[in-house]
Ligand SMILES: NC(=O)C1=CN([C@@H]2O[C@H](COP(=O)(O)OP(=O)(O)OC[C@H]3O[C@@H](n4cnc5c(N)ncnc54)[C@H](OP(=O)(O)O)[C@@H]3O)[C@@H](O)[C@H]2O)C=CC1
């Protein structure tokens with residue numbers, strides 16, 4: 497009898513341990529909240545700012561180009577839902593000097609109150625073959641995409657911990673879940689965000705702060721148009737596996753997941769598969785999410801192997817094509 501009771505207690509405690517990280521956070525209320533969006537003057541960041549503004553938030557936009565910031569401010573203000581709402585613009589490079597980033601965020605908080613949600617969306621990309629990418633691009637991308645997310649987060653986290661609330665969003669990429677031809681400089685910066693997010697989430701969860709990592713697919717933005725100009729053929733063909741998304745759609749998903757405090761945010765069916773497949777030891781934010789990972793991971797690995805096979809064959813075909821045309825050039 498005693499044994500049975502002990503066994504029951506042990507079982508119960510184990511169950512509690514498993515289920516405790518699965519308890520979903522309370523959603524953030526956006527009306528009246530202060531949302532800071534880095535990279536908020538263009539593309540996905542701009543759409544995230546609009547989405548939050550439409551839901552009643554006060555917005556701080558951060559980017560370098562002042563004209564672009566002011567233009568975006570005007571565009572966002574068209575969507576106001578009450579006459580108290582404010583859009584504040586700050587021109588700063590998020591990747592250069594920590595003190596400067598800390599200072600401007602202090603000013604923003606003096607004007608609009610403590611930051612309830614920070615969206616780290618400032619970022620840029622360079623594609624090309626490893627040996628053809630300028631050496632300083634590796635450093636620059638790491639500075640903008642990684643340090644440019646560390647600095648603003650580091651600057652707001654103390655106040656968030658004091659208030660025992662907050663959301664921090666990191667905009668990674670599908671190229672932050674798997675490495676692809678052409679992305680040797682870009683992918684590592686997006687993988688780095690995941691490591692940062694996991695470690696930070698474990699630290700700040702007891703303070704009721706939730707971290708979200710978003711993994712968007714190719715998205716129709718000015719940044720994407722710029723990237724496409726110099727993209728290797730292989731990268732283009734591989735990327736065509738999944739279709740190009742609209743920035744509005746990506747932004748809606750990111751804002752929804754951030755409000756709910758979901759650690760993981762993905763778009764579309766291959767986004768869904770990739771996120772399950774790469775969930776590893778990342779935090780879970782609902783029981784259904786945990787269950788889906790347990791059940792689907794193996795099956796999605798099989799699907800993934802087929803994708804990898806097709807990517808390899810694209811790379812091989814392109815190489816043969818190139819050699820053929822080079823030989824033809826020589827014989828001419
Ligand atoms: N579009 C896509 O296909 C995908 C994009 N992503 C990621 O989403 C994010 C946004 O991408 P997207 O909307 O395409 O980008 P855009 O190029 O359209 O916009 C980038 C924004 O970041 C700002 N920015 C860039 N560098 C800095 C800096 N050093 N300091 C401050 N602000 C900066 C830009 O303003 P300014 O130049 O004036 O500073 C601009 O507001 C990026 O992190 C990108 O890697 C992820 C997956 C897919």
Ligand SMILES: CCCCCCCCCCCCCCCC(=O)[C@@H](N)CO
Nearest residue numbers: 621669670671713714735766769799800
């Ligand atoms: C079972 C799993 C199957 C998975 C299939 C995955 C298909 C991969 C397509 C990858 C597209 C690359 C996105 C990079 C976007 C980006 O960050 C840049 N555009 C930034 O400008």
